[in-house]
Amino acid sequence: MPVERILPTADAADLIELTREIAARELTPHVDEAERTATPPRDTFRTLGRAGLLSLPYPEEFGGGAQPYEVCLQVIEELAIAWMSVAIGVSVHSLTAYPVDRFGTDDQRAALLPDILGGETLGGYCLSEREAGSDIASMRTRAAVADDGSATLSGTKSWISHAAHADYYTTFARTDDTGGKGISCFVVPADAEGLGFGAPERKMGLAADPVAEVHFDKVMVAPDRMIGERGQGMxxxxxxxxxxxxxxxxxxxxxxxxxxxxxxxxxxxxxxxxxxxxxxxxxxxxxxxxxxxxxxxxxxxxxxxxxxxxxxxxxxxxxxxxxxxxxxxxxxxxxxxxxxxxxxxxxxxxxxxxxxxxxxxxxxxxxxxxxxxxxxxxxxxxxxxxxxxxx
Missing domain, CATH: 1.20.140.10 (Butyryl-CoA Dehydrogenase, subunit A, domain 3)
Structure with missing residues:
Protein backbone atom coordinates (compact mmCIF):
# COMPACT_ATOMS: atom_id res chain seq x y z
CA MET A 1 0.00 0.00 0.00
CA PRO A 2 1.22 3.58 -0.68
CA VAL A 3 3.44 5.10 1.97
CA GLU A 4 1.89 8.05 3.82
CA ARG A 5 4.27 10.99 3.39
CA ILE A 6 4.49 14.57 4.65
CA LEU A 7 6.04 16.56 1.81
CA PRO A 8 7.26 20.18 1.92
CA THR A 9 5.43 21.48 -1.17
CA ALA A 10 2.68 20.65 -3.61
CA ASP A 11 5.34 20.23 -6.32
CA ALA A 12 7.03 17.59 -4.17
CA ALA A 13 3.74 15.73 -3.77
CA ASP A 14 3.30 15.82 -7.56
CA LEU A 15 6.79 14.37 -8.01
CA ILE A 16 5.97 11.45 -5.73
CA GLU A 17 2.79 10.77 -7.68
CA LEU A 18 4.69 10.96 -10.96
CA THR A 19 7.27 8.52 -9.59
CA ARG A 20 4.56 6.09 -8.54
CA GLU A 21 2.91 6.29 -11.96
CA ILE A 22 6.17 5.63 -13.79
CA ALA A 23 7.04 2.82 -11.37
CA ALA A 24 3.69 1.13 -11.98
CA ARG A 25 3.94 1.53 -15.75
CA GLU A 26 7.67 1.13 -16.50
CA LEU A 27 9.28 -0.68 -13.57
CA THR A 28 6.98 -3.21 -11.91
CA PRO A 29 5.99 -5.05 -15.14
CA HIS A 30 9.65 -5.64 -16.09
CA VAL A 31 11.55 -6.19 -12.84
CA ASP A 32 11.20 -9.98 -12.56
CA GLU A 33 12.35 -10.73 -16.11
CA ALA A 34 15.17 -8.19 -16.07
CA GLU A 35 16.52 -9.50 -12.76
CA ARG A 36 16.22 -13.10 -13.99
CA THR A 37 18.14 -12.37 -17.18
CA ALA A 38 20.52 -9.75 -15.69
CA THR A 39 19.37 -7.16 -18.23
CA PRO A 40 20.44 -3.56 -17.44
CA PRO A 41 17.38 -1.28 -17.61
CA ARG A 42 19.01 1.47 -19.69
CA ASP A 43 15.74 2.52 -21.33
CA THR A 44 14.21 2.86 -17.88
CA PHE A 45 16.93 5.33 -16.87
CA ARG A 46 16.20 7.34 -20.03
CA THR A 47 12.52 7.42 -19.09
CA LEU A 48 13.36 8.60 -15.59
CA GLY A 49 15.79 11.16 -16.97
CA ARG A 50 13.26 12.62 -19.39
CA ALA A 51 10.81 12.88 -16.50
CA GLY A 52 13.41 14.85 -14.54
CA LEU A 53 13.90 12.19 -11.87
CA LEU A 54 17.67 11.77 -12.36
CA SER A 55 18.53 15.37 -11.57
CA LEU A 56 16.26 16.39 -8.72
CA PRO A 57 18.76 17.85 -6.18
CA TYR A 58 20.73 19.94 -8.69
CA PRO A 59 20.32 23.55 -9.91
CA GLU A 60 17.64 24.38 -12.46
CA GLU A 61 20.06 26.48 -14.51
CA PHE A 62 21.93 23.29 -15.45
CA GLY A 63 18.86 21.12 -15.99
CA GLY A 64 18.25 20.01 -12.42
CA GLY A 65 15.07 19.98 -10.39
CA ALA A 66 16.28 22.18 -7.50
CA GLN A 67 14.43 19.94 -5.05
CA PRO A 68 15.27 19.51 -1.35
CA TYR A 69 17.23 16.38 -0.60
CA GLU A 70 14.40 15.00 1.51
CA VAL A 71 12.23 14.96 -1.61
CA CYS A 72 14.93 13.36 -3.78
CA LEU A 73 15.41 10.56 -1.26
CA GLN A 74 11.70 9.83 -1.07
CA VAL A 75 11.67 9.50 -4.87
CA ILE A 76 14.51 6.98 -4.58
CA GLU A 77 12.54 5.10 -1.91
CA GLU A 78 9.49 4.93 -4.19
CA LEU A 79 11.65 3.57 -7.01
CA ALA A 80 13.13 0.95 -4.66
CA ILE A 81 9.68 -0.21 -3.66
CA ALA A 82 9.20 -1.15 -7.31
CA TRP A 83 12.74 -2.10 -8.43
CA MET A 84 15.83 -1.99 -6.23
CA SER A 85 18.39 -2.10 -9.07
CA VAL A 86 16.87 1.02 -10.61
CA ALA A 87 16.84 2.88 -7.30
CA ILE A 88 20.51 2.04 -6.73
CA GLY A 89 21.29 3.19 -10.27
CA VAL A 90 19.58 6.54 -9.69
CA SER A 91 21.49 7.01 -6.43
CA VAL A 92 24.80 6.21 -8.13
CA HIS A 93 24.09 8.57 -11.02
CA SER A 94 23.28 11.39 -8.62
CA LEU A 95 26.53 10.62 -6.77
CA THR A 96 28.54 11.08 -9.98
CA ALA A 97 27.15 14.59 -10.42
CA TYR A 98 27.88 15.73 -6.87
CA PRO A 99 31.63 16.49 -7.27
CA VAL A 100 31.02 18.62 -10.38
CA ASP A 101 28.19 20.57 -8.76
CA ARG A 102 29.85 21.04 -5.38
CA PHE A 103 33.55 21.38 -6.28
CA GLY A 104 33.63 22.22 -10.00
CA THR A 105 34.32 25.68 -11.40
CA ASP A 106 31.55 27.74 -12.97
CA ASP A 107 32.89 26.78 -16.40
CA GLN A 108 32.95 23.07 -15.49
CA ARG A 109 29.40 23.14 -14.16
CA ALA A 110 28.19 24.89 -17.30
CA ALA A 111 30.06 22.46 -19.56
CA LEU A 112 29.38 19.15 -17.79
CA LEU A 113 26.20 19.35 -15.73
CA PRO A 114 23.66 19.84 -18.57
CA ASP A 115 24.68 16.52 -20.14
CA ILE A 116 24.94 14.76 -16.77
CA LEU A 117 21.51 16.00 -15.70
CA GLY A 118 19.79 15.91 -19.07
CA GLY A 119 18.50 12.37 -18.80
CA GLU A 120 20.21 10.82 -21.81
CA THR A 121 23.53 10.02 -20.11
CA LEU A 122 24.35 7.69 -17.24
CA GLY A 123 27.33 7.94 -14.92
CA GLY A 124 29.63 5.55 -13.07
CA TYR A 125 31.44 6.32 -9.81
CA CYS A 126 35.00 4.96 -9.75
CA LEU A 127 36.33 5.06 -6.20
CA SER A 128 36.78 1.53 -4.82
CA GLU A 129 39.64 -0.82 -5.66
CA ARG A 130 40.32 -4.44 -4.72
CA GLU A 131 42.77 -3.34 -2.03
CA ALA A 132 41.19 0.04 -1.30
CA GLY A 133 37.56 -0.32 -0.31
CA SER A 134 36.95 1.23 3.08
CA ASP A 135 40.58 2.42 3.10
CA ILE A 136 40.29 5.01 0.32
CA ALA A 137 43.71 6.53 1.06
CA SER A 138 45.47 3.34 -0.06
CA MET A 139 44.19 3.48 -3.65
CA ARG A 140 46.75 2.67 -6.33
CA THR A 141 45.17 4.01 -9.51
CA ARG A 142 47.46 6.85 -10.57
CA ALA A 143 47.05 10.02 -12.59
CA ALA A 144 50.23 11.54 -13.98
CA VAL A 145 49.55 15.26 -14.38
CA ALA A 146 51.38 17.08 -17.20
CA ASP A 147 52.49 20.71 -17.19
CA ASP A 148 49.40 21.71 -19.19
CA GLY A 149 47.09 20.17 -16.56
CA SER A 150 46.10 17.12 -18.58
CA ALA A 151 46.37 13.76 -16.83
CA THR A 152 47.10 10.16 -17.77
CA LEU A 153 45.24 7.58 -15.66
CA SER A 154 46.48 4.04 -15.09
CA GLY A 155 45.03 1.41 -12.77
CA THR A 156 41.88 -0.56 -12.01
CA LYS A 157 38.70 0.33 -10.14
CA SER A 158 36.47 -2.43 -8.75
CA TRP A 159 32.80 -2.95 -7.93
CA ILE A 160 31.69 -0.18 -10.29
CA SER A 161 27.97 0.09 -11.04
CA HIS A 162 27.13 0.80 -14.69
CA ALA A 163 30.60 -0.37 -15.79
CA ALA A 164 30.65 -0.64 -19.60
CA HIS A 165 27.18 0.94 -19.72
CA ALA A 166 27.88 4.45 -18.42
CA ASP A 167 28.62 7.48 -20.59
CA TYR A 168 31.22 8.91 -18.19
CA TYR A 169 33.03 7.90 -15.01
CA THR A 170 33.63 10.20 -12.05
CA THR A 171 37.03 8.81 -11.06
CA PHE A 172 39.44 9.22 -8.16
CA ALA A 173 43.14 8.64 -8.73
CA ARG A 174 46.43 9.25 -6.96
CA THR A 175 48.31 12.32 -8.17
CA ASP A 176 50.90 12.43 -5.35
CA ASP A 177 52.39 9.94 -2.89
CA THR A 178 51.01 11.72 0.17
CA GLY A 179 48.31 9.32 1.37
CA GLY A 180 44.82 10.77 1.48
CA LYS A 181 46.13 14.21 0.51
CA GLY A 182 47.47 12.89 -2.79
CA ILE A 183 44.15 11.96 -4.46
CA SER A 184 42.37 13.97 -7.16
CA CYS A 185 39.02 13.73 -8.94
CA PHE A 186 38.40 13.47 -12.70
CA VAL A 187 35.42 13.07 -15.04
CA VAL A 188 36.43 10.54 -17.70
CA PRO A 189 34.31 10.14 -20.86
CA ALA A 190 33.37 6.56 -21.70
CA ASP A 191 34.89 6.80 -25.18
CA ALA A 192 38.35 7.71 -23.85
CA GLU A 193 41.10 5.64 -25.47
CA GLY A 194 42.52 3.04 -23.11
CA LEU A 195 39.36 2.62 -21.04
CA GLY A 196 38.35 -1.03 -20.63
CA PHE A 197 36.09 -3.23 -18.53
CA GLY A 198 36.18 -6.59 -16.81
CA ALA A 199 33.51 -9.25 -16.96
CA PRO A 200 30.39 -8.48 -14.90
CA GLU A 201 30.59 -9.73 -11.32
CA ARG A 202 28.40 -12.76 -10.60
CA LYS A 203 26.42 -11.29 -7.72
CA MET A 204 23.83 -12.88 -5.43
CA GLY A 205 21.42 -10.00 -6.00
CA LEU A 206 20.78 -6.81 -8.00
CA ALA A 207 21.44 -8.74 -11.20
CA ALA A 208 20.11 -5.91 -13.37
CA ASP A 209 22.68 -3.52 -11.88
CA PRO A 210 25.87 -4.50 -13.76
CA VAL A 211 29.00 -4.24 -11.63
CA ALA A 212 32.50 -4.80 -13.00
CA GLU A 213 36.07 -3.59 -12.93
CA VAL A 214 37.03 -0.48 -14.89
CA HIS A 215 40.55 -0.54 -16.33
CA PHE A 216 42.51 2.62 -17.09
CA ASP A 217 45.38 1.92 -19.50
CA LYS A 218 47.10 5.28 -19.92
CA VAL A 219 43.78 7.05 -20.34
CA MET A 220 44.29 10.69 -21.31
CA VAL A 221 42.05 13.24 -19.58
CA ALA A 222 41.82 16.89 -20.62
CA PRO A 223 42.86 19.63 -18.16
CA ASP A 224 39.28 20.81 -17.69
CA ARG A 225 38.22 17.33 -16.50
CA MET A 226 40.00 17.54 -13.12
CA ILE A 227 37.36 18.49 -10.55
CA GLY A 228 38.46 20.60 -7.60
CA GLU A 229 42.08 21.24 -6.73
CA ARG A 230 44.86 18.73 -7.15
CA GLY A 231 44.94 16.64 -3.97
CA GLN A 232 41.36 17.52 -3.00
CA GLY A 233 39.96 14.15 -4.04
CA MET A 234 39.69 12.66 -0.56
Missing part, protein backbone atom coordinates in the same frame (compact mmCIF):
# COMPACT_ATOMS: atom_id res chain seq x y z
CA UNK A 235 37.66 15.63 0.64
CA UNK A 236 35.44 15.39 -2.44
CA UNK A 237 34.95 11.63 -2.08
CA UNK A 238 34.03 11.80 1.60
CA UNK A 239 31.59 14.66 1.06
CA UNK A 240 29.96 12.78 -1.80
CA UNK A 241 29.74 9.60 0.29
CA UNK A 242 27.71 11.38 2.98
CA UNK A 243 25.07 12.14 0.34
CA UNK A 244 25.47 8.70 -1.25
CA UNK A 245 24.89 6.94 2.06
CA UNK A 246 21.53 8.65 2.32
CA UNK A 247 20.66 7.40 -1.15
CA UNK A 248 21.42 3.85 -0.06
CA UNK A 249 19.43 4.36 3.15
CA UNK A 250 16.40 5.51 1.17
CA UNK A 251 16.70 2.62 -1.29
CA UNK A 252 17.05 0.10 1.56
CA UNK A 253 13.94 1.56 3.19
CA UNK A 254 12.00 1.12 -0.04
CA UNK A 255 13.15 -2.47 -0.37
CA UNK A 256 12.10 -3.18 3.21
CA UNK A 257 8.73 -1.53 2.56
CA UNK A 258 8.18 -3.79 -0.43
CA UNK A 259 9.03 -6.87 1.64
CA UNK A 260 6.67 -5.73 4.40
CA UNK A 261 3.85 -5.15 1.91
CA UNK A 262 4.33 -8.63 0.46
CA UNK A 263 4.42 -10.29 3.88
CA UNK A 264 1.36 -8.44 5.18
CA UNK A 265 -0.63 -9.23 2.04
CA UNK A 266 0.31 -12.91 2.19
CA UNK A 267 -0.48 -13.14 5.91
CA UNK A 268 -3.94 -11.68 5.34
CA UNK A 269 -4.77 -14.13 2.54
CA UNK A 270 -3.07 -17.40 3.50
CA UNK A 271 -5.35 -19.45 5.77
CA UNK A 272 -4.49 -22.18 8.25
CA UNK A 273 -6.71 -23.75 10.90
CA UNK A 274 -9.66 -21.88 9.40
CA UNK A 275 -8.27 -18.35 9.71
CA UNK A 276 -5.69 -16.00 8.10
CA UNK A 277 -2.20 -16.73 9.40
CA UNK A 278 -1.83 -13.04 10.23
CA UNK A 279 -4.36 -13.50 13.02
CA UNK A 280 -1.90 -15.69 14.93
CA UNK A 281 0.04 -13.70 17.46
CA UNK A 282 3.44 -15.05 16.42
CA UNK A 283 3.11 -13.72 12.88
CA UNK A 284 1.13 -10.61 13.84
CA UNK A 285 3.92 -9.49 16.18
CA UNK A 286 6.52 -10.26 13.52
CA UNK A 287 4.71 -8.00 11.06
CA UNK A 288 4.43 -5.29 13.73
CA UNK A 289 8.20 -5.42 14.24
CA UNK A 290 8.72 -5.20 10.48
CA UNK A 291 6.54 -2.09 10.31
CA UNK A 292 8.43 -0.52 13.21
CA UNK A 293 11.77 -1.22 11.50
CA UNK A 294 10.66 0.35 8.21
CA UNK A 295 9.19 3.40 9.93
CA UNK A 296 12.36 3.89 11.97
CA UNK A 297 14.54 3.61 8.87
CA UNK A 298 12.48 6.22 7.06
CA UNK A 299 12.63 8.60 10.00
CA UNK A 300 16.43 8.37 10.28
CA UNK A 301 17.16 9.11 6.62
CA UNK A 302 14.63 11.96 6.54
CA UNK A 303 16.19 13.53 9.65
CA UNK A 304 19.63 13.48 8.06
CA UNK A 305 18.28 14.84 4.78
CA UNK A 306 16.54 17.72 6.52
CA UNK A 307 19.79 18.63 8.29
CA UNK A 308 21.52 18.62 4.89
CA UNK A 309 18.79 20.80 3.39
CA UNK A 310 19.19 23.24 6.30
CA UNK A 311 22.91 23.55 5.59
CA UNK A 312 23.87 21.86 8.84
CA UNK A 313 26.41 19.10 9.45
CA UNK A 314 24.89 15.70 8.71
CA UNK A 315 27.79 13.26 8.38
CA UNK A 316 27.02 11.44 11.62
CA UNK A 317 23.30 11.31 10.86
CA UNK A 318 24.01 9.99 7.35
CA UNK A 319 26.04 7.15 8.85
CA UNK A 320 23.25 6.45 11.36
CA UNK A 321 20.67 6.40 8.57
CA UNK A 322 22.73 4.07 6.41
CA UNK A 323 23.31 1.72 9.37
CA UNK A 324 19.72 1.71 10.62
CA UNK A 325 18.05 1.46 7.20
CA UNK A 326 20.24 -1.29 5.78
CA UNK A 327 20.15 -3.39 8.93
CA UNK A 328 16.37 -2.95 8.85
CA UNK A 329 16.25 -4.06 5.22
CA UNK A 330 18.19 -7.22 6.04
CA UNK A 331 15.97 -8.02 9.02
CA UNK A 332 12.66 -7.22 7.31
CA UNK A 333 13.44 -9.18 4.13
CA UNK A 334 14.53 -12.17 6.23
CA UNK A 335 11.27 -11.98 8.19
CA UNK A 336 9.27 -11.69 4.97
CA UNK A 337 10.67 -15.03 3.82
CA UNK A 338 9.70 -16.47 7.21
CA UNK A 339 6.13 -15.16 6.96
CA UNK A 340 5.72 -16.78 3.54
CA UNK A 341 7.22 -20.03 4.83
CA UNK A 342 8.09 -22.53 2.10
CA UNK A 343 6.61 -20.21 -0.53
CA UNK A 344 9.09 -17.52 0.52
CA UNK A 345 11.98 -19.83 -0.31
CA UNK A 346 10.81 -20.27 -3.90
CA UNK A 347 11.14 -17.93 -6.86
CA UNK A 348 7.37 -17.91 -7.24
CA UNK A 349 7.39 -14.90 -4.91
CA UNK A 350 9.89 -12.01 -4.82
CA UNK A 351 10.64 -12.46 -1.10
CA UNK A 352 13.80 -14.47 -1.81
CA UNK A 353 15.00 -11.80 -4.26
CA UNK A 354 14.36 -9.08 -1.70
CA UNK A 355 16.52 -10.98 0.80
CA UNK A 356 19.37 -11.35 -1.70
CA UNK A 357 19.17 -7.69 -2.63
CA UNK A 358 19.18 -6.51 0.97
CA UNK A 359 22.51 -8.04 1.91
CA UNK A 360 24.69 -5.79 -0.23
CA UNK A 361 23.16 -2.64 1.26
CA UNK A 362 25.09 -3.44 4.44
CA UNK A 363 28.31 -3.49 2.40
CA UNK A 364 28.47 -0.76 -0.24
CA UNK A 365 28.89 2.99 0.35
CA UNK A 366 30.89 1.97 3.42
CA UNK A 367 30.24 -1.25 5.31
CA UNK A 368 28.08 -1.04 8.39
CA UNK A 369 31.18 -1.69 10.48
CA UNK A 370 32.63 1.50 8.99
CA UNK A 371 29.38 3.34 9.77
CA UNK A 372 29.72 2.32 13.41
CA UNK A 373 33.27 3.64 13.40
CA UNK A 374 32.15 6.95 11.87
CA UNK A 375 29.30 7.32 14.36
CA UNK A 376 31.39 6.53 17.41
CA UNK A 377 34.11 8.97 16.39
CA UNK A 378 31.56 11.74 15.95
CA UNK A 379 29.95 11.03 19.32
CA UNK A 380 33.25 10.91 21.20
CA UNK A 381 34.61 14.00 19.43
CA UNK A 382 31.45 15.93 20.26
CA UNK A 383 31.92 15.06 23.93
CA UNK A 384 35.56 16.16 23.82
CA UNK A 385 34.58 19.46 22.18
CA UNK A 386 31.86 20.08 24.77
CA UNK A 387 28.90 19.54 22.44
CA UNK A 388 27.59 16.55 24.32
CA UNK A 389 27.13 15.47 27.90
CA UNK A 390 28.59 12.63 29.93
CA UNK A 391 25.55 12.56 32.19
Missing amino acids: QIALAALDAGRLGIAAAATGLAQSALDLAASYASQRRQFGQPIGSFEGLAFLIADMEAAVTSARATYLHAARLKDAGRAFSKQAAVAKLVATDAAMRVTTDAVQVLGGAGYTQDFPAERFLREAKVTQIFEGTNQIQRLVISRHVLRELTEGKGSAR
